[in-house]
Amino acid sequence: MKADARKEEYEHVELFTNARISRFTVPQGWFCYDLRGSDYDPGRPIMVEDYVVVNHAGTILTPTDLKLDQRKEHRRRLGGGLNFLGECLTLEQFCEEHGMDYPADTRKYLPRPAFRSEAGMFYAMEPEKAEALGSIGHLRMDFGRHGTEFWTSWFDHCGDKLNTPEFKAEIDEVVNELRQTVLKDRASMRSFCSDFGGELGESLGIRQFGYCIETEHYRYCLRCKPQEGDYDGYLWCYDKRVQEMNMARQQKSEVVVGRLTFANGDVLEFTDPTEYIAKLREEIDYISTTGMEYETLTDDPQTRKAVDDILYDLYGEENPRPLEDYTASTPTMKMEM
Secondary structure, X not given: OOEOOOOOEEEOOOOEEOOOEOHHHOOOOOEEEEEEEOOOOOOOEEEEEOOOOOOEEEEEEEOOOOOOOHHHOOEEEOOOOOOOOOOEEEHHHHHHHOOOOOOXXXXXXXXXXXXXXXXXXXXXXXXXXXXXXXXXXEEEEEOOOOXXXXXXXXXXXXXXXXXXXXXXXXXXXXXXXXXXXXOOOHHHHHHHHHHHOOEEEEEOOEEEEEEEEEOOOEEEEEEEOOOOOOOOEEEEEEEHHHXXXXXXXXHHHOOOOEEEEOOOOOEEEEOOHHHHHHHHXXXXXXXXXXXXXXXXXXXXXXXXXXXXXXXXXXXXXXOOOOHHHHHHOOOOOXXXX
């Protein structure tokens, strides 16, 4: 992975670093060039070029356009050695020292490399899971035969109920910004994947890369596979509010509402009130031999009353307390026999 132009620490020549700088992070109005070393001494810079693959001897960041001549293959020979000042500083420190305005970062939607644990969010999934995750739909993208076009198709998920005007306005902004970087063309997508990693694995022999963009209400999962002859990318879109609501509902459903403990050490816990009541009713007749204890851990009035109904019935009595009593009082937590 390559360094971020804004975060890298440079030696003070113009701004020099031994690292390779990702061109996607170079601020507007600044210029980035690579230095080429000689075949005999790769670490000694002899040439300034737009981009160096072999014998890379460093990178410089400068507010000056060096106007490398296309007729000379976008390169310029260095007249002498570099004059290092023995000082290291960041881009922001350089601007402050020289009375320059630190370039504002105008990027609003910054993709981050995906974690392997997130890989499932970048592919098609079962409708039930897609609905639970708030899947809005996905955008399929292709750069065309020559790699410089931009064709898209949109596919709704779970109907179009989440494809709101609010979402449509935001996804337009997201895609328009990404068109300046990773979605500029196929070559740019390849470079972006090389610079930032995020590999998800291979599918049919094609390496897949994933990047996440999160906004206040939405999550965008961009899957890149820049290879001619296939679609180049997919942007999967999710409503975070639906995800959070369903997660909270799931967590609530997983709360233990009742527990049965037996003399032999067995413990049964229940998150479904119906299952808890049914098992209690099944085991209550054998309580004297199993040494069962029960704990009702929910304040749900209907569940608490159903438990007391079972206990009263054990003694051949009818529970005298109406449901309203359970609504107004705190639960009876535990019974031992």
